[in-house]
Amino acid sequence: xxxxxxxxxxxxxxxxxxxxxxxxxxxxxxxxxxxxxxxxxxxxxxxxxxxxxxxxxxxxxxxxxxxxxxxxxxxxxxxxxxxxxxxxxxxxxxxxxxxxxxxxxxxxxxxxxxxxxxxxxxxxxxxxxxxxxxxxxxxxxxxxxxxxxxxxxxxxxxxxxxxxxxxxxxxxxxxxxxxxxxxxxxxxxxxxxxxxxxxxxxxxxxxxxxxxxxxxxxxxxxxxxxxxxxxxxxxxxxxxxxxxxxxxxxxxxxxxxxxxxxxxxxxxxxxxxxxxxxxxxxxxxxxxxxxxxxxxxxxxxxxxxxxxxxxxxxxxxxxxxxxxxxxxxxxxxxxxxxxxxxxxxxxxxxxxxxxxxxxxxxxxxxxxxxxxxxxxxxxxxxxxxxxxxxxxxxxxxxxxxxxxxxxxxxxxxxxxxxxxxxxxxxxxxxxxxxxxxxxxxxxxxxxxxxxxxxxxxxxxxxxxxxxxxxxxxxxxxxxxxxxxxxxxxxxxxxxxxxxxxxxxxxxxxxxxxxxxxxxxx
Numbered sequence: 001x002x003x004x005x006x007x008x009x010x011x012x013x014x015x016x017x018x019x020x021x022x023x024x025x026x027x028x029x030x031x032x033x034x035x036x037x038x039x040x041x042x043x044x045x046x047x048x049x050x051x052x053x054x055x056x057x058x059x060x061x062x063x064x065x066x067x068x069x070x071x072x073x074x075x076x077x078x079x080x081x082x083x084x085x086x087x088x089x090x091x092x093x094x095x096x097x098x099x100x101x102x103x104x105x106x107x108x109x110x111x112x113x114x115x116x117x118x119x120x121x122x123x124x125x126x127x128x129x130x131x132x133x134x135x136x137x138x139x140x141x142x143x144x145x146x147x148x149x150x151x152x153x154x155x156x157x158x159x160x161x162x163x164x165x166x167x168x169x170x171x172x173x174x175x176x177x178x179x180x181x182x183x184x185x186x187x188x189x190x191x192x193x194x195x196x197x198x199x200x201x202x203x204x205x206x207x208x209x210x211x212x213x214x215x216x217x218x219x220x221x222x223x224x225x226x227x228x229x230x231x232x233x234x235x236x237x238x239x240x241x242x243x244x245x246x247x248x249x250x251x252x253x254x255x256x257x258x259x260x261x262x263x264x265x266x267x268x269x270x271x272x273x274x275x276x277x278x279x280x281x282x283x284x285x286x287x288x289x290x291x292x293x294x295x296x297x298x299x300x301x302x303x304x305x306x307x308x309x310x311x312x313x314x315x316x317x318x319x320x321x322x323x324x325x326x327x328x329x330x331x332x333x334x335x336x337x338x339x340x341x342x343x344x345x346x347x348x349x350x351x352x353x354x355x356x357x358x359x360x361x362x363x364x365x366x367x368x369x370x371x372x373x374x375x376x377x378x379x380x381x382x383x384x385x386x387x388x389x390x391x392x393x394x395x396x397x398x399x400x401x402x403x404x405x406x407x408x409x410x411x412x413x414x415x416x417x418x419x420x421x422x423x424x425x426x427x428x429x430x431x432x433x434x435x436x437x438x439x440x441x442x443x444x445x446x447x448x449x450x451x452x453x454x455x456x457x458x459x460x461x462x463x464x465x466x467x468x469x470x471x472x473x474x475x476x477x478x479x480x481x482x483x484x485x486x487x488x489x490x491x492x493x494x495x496x497x498x499x500x501x502x503x504x505x506x507x508x509x510x511x512x513x514x515x516x517x518x519x520x521x
Contacts, residue, residue, distance in 0.1 A: 005475050009483040013085040014474060016490045018460075020078045022453065023497040027071030027504075029452050032146060032193050033200015033235075034064045035139035040227055042135050046128045056220050058123075059516035060204065063508060065120060068142075070504045074497060085486060089467050089477035096162050096173045097152050100180075104148035111141030146196075147189050154185035156468050157459075158253050164380060166351050166370045171471075184249055188459075191242035194235045195452045198415055201232025202441075202448040205422055207512055209441035212432055217515055225426050233419035240412055244307070250462075251308040251316070254469060256394060257462035259319045260401040262304060265293045267321040267329065270312055273303040276406070279399055319398070323391050334391035337470075341386030344379040384471045393465050393473075401462040404454040411451040418444060 038060050045053035079101060082090050090097070118126060118134035126134075155161075161178030162171045173179060205228045208221035251258040258264075263279050264271065277297030302312040315329050325333030351366040369375045388394070422441070425431045431438065463469060467477040 005478075006483055007475070009481065009486060010475050010478050012483050012486040012490055013478050016085060016486055016493065017078075017081055019490065019494060019497070020074060020081060021456070021460075023501065024071065024074035024078050025453065025456060026449065026501065027067050027074065028146070029196035029199040029449075030067050030203055031064065031071055031142050032196030033198065033231075034060060034067070034203065035135075035142050035200075036197065037200055037204055037228060037231060038064060039132075039136045039139045040231065041224075042132050044227075046132050052219055053223070055516050056223060059220065060224070061120065062511055063207075065116075066504060066507050066511065068116070070500050073500065077493065085479055085481070086467070086477050087479040089472060091170060092472055092477070093159075093162075093171045093468060096155060096159075096171055096179065099173060099176070100148040100151040100155075104145050108141050108144035108148060111137055112145065115141065143193050146193055150189045150192055151180055151182070151185045153459075154182055154188045155179055156466075157188075157463060158182060158184045158249075159468055159471055164370055164376075164383075166348055166367055167355075169348065169352075184253070187242050187246045187249060191239060191246055192455075194239040194242065195455060197235035198232055198239055199448040199452055201228040201235065201419070202415065202444050204228035205232070205418075206441045206443075206445040209431075209438040210512070211515070213435065213438050213442075218432075220516060222426065222429075222431070225422055225431065229419045229423040229426060233416065233423060236412070236416045236419060240416070243409070243412065248308055254463055255317050256319065256322050257396065257401070257458075258308075259317065259322065260396050260398045260462055261405040261458060262316075263293055263398065263402045264304075264316060264318040265320050267315055267318040267326060267331070269305070269315050270302045271304040271316040272299040272301045273307065274299050274406075277402075279402060319395055323395065334385070334394050337382045337385040338388055338391065340379045341382040341384060341388075343386075344375075344383045345386035347375075347379070382470060384466065384468065384473050384476070387473050387476045388465070396462050396464040401458055404457040404461070408451050408454040408458065411447055411454075415444075415448070415451075 038057055041053060041060065042057045044050075045057055082097075115134040115137040118131060119138050122131050122134060159171070160182055161173060161175035163174045164170075165172050179185075204224050208224040208228070211217040211221040247258070247261070250261070262271075263274060263277060274294065275298045277294040277299075280293060280295045305314045305316055306312045308314065308316060317326065317329065317331050321329065321331045323334050325331055325336065347366060347369055351363065351370075354362040354366055370380065385394075418441075421437060422431070425434055425437065465473045465475065467474050
């Protein structure tokens, strides 16, 4: 795999980062969605002067504050891990990856931290309009934080706007706007924040439904459900649209991830879309040409080809095509990519040797290769493959990716129906009689968290083994540290994050049971 690599270190580092990221994402989407719902509610309060709206705003704002505080703690740890556990990655692309994270800290987080104090403690100390502006700025700041983090993540999926510098073996940014305006970044940002909007809306409806079931706070519950259902329904439509756009992009730039998402082992013309299916292969297996990809499936013929390209006849490469190649369809085998990647790595090694030996002519000739478009296209674009020995290492966990993707899609359409039902009965003032629907709303809260977690599993597990698509595999990205130290911090973080989660849930439940304070005090 990689020279002298400690696979135990790699696996524990991956586990620790996944642990931190998943716990962090338990808090982030609620912050993204609830912040805008609160801002909309406060806008109504300022425009109407109705004190009941102020009372409603302050109740949801308290829950937002509890969630926000714990989310910040996990986010800080996550960013530090790039330096502690992934220093090779940070060295290789730090000039690019660090820029959006720095902007996030300087601009977006600054906005949040500045105005959140006014948002919570500025009642009756500043004007209504200034307080409202502060609430909106907190919501905008929270989502701008997500923007810059997702720009960085999108670059890992599609590295653009950079040039490799062989003198220091680092990738350097040459076009900030190409990184920032990457189509992957735009789609990923909108899709991710709208998933937070949907979760925030489900959360508000679920808590409000609980109040109705308990015959408490009918005005708060009814008004909150109306705001959240409208916001959630509109967000759901955007979520589905951007999800479709994202899948098209994945088919083009990450064909192995796409094949895993669809459970497609053998490439097909006029490929059908599997709506429901049970895979016949296990992780790491390849499908023999005589076998079927699925034990059971319900498929819509030809739709997958059309959805990815606009044509029913386009060939969609499968996992086997990407592993072994398909000359007829122009698909290069994984072994060919590995061979080209090794040529790129050897060229870099020869360059360093010429530099150390003072061979100026050879040094200049080899350096020019890294700026030559032909060399970059034919060899350097597969640089990361040069670290791999086994072609099967480029296949992600297919069952986990496939089932996560399909469950996420089903839940996405379920949320649309969920919001429509609540809007319909809320407008007709009949929610009090729909106890099954109200109980379903409470149960739907964890489903919203599951859906957003599954989205990240598809995005990150599906692109393994890459930290940077085609340029740097996970095995080459870790720090040179002792695996035991990562194991210790893994369990420390697991205990800490679990304690924080339990604390948040307990505080949330206590606050919800207490309900809003009288008079909005």
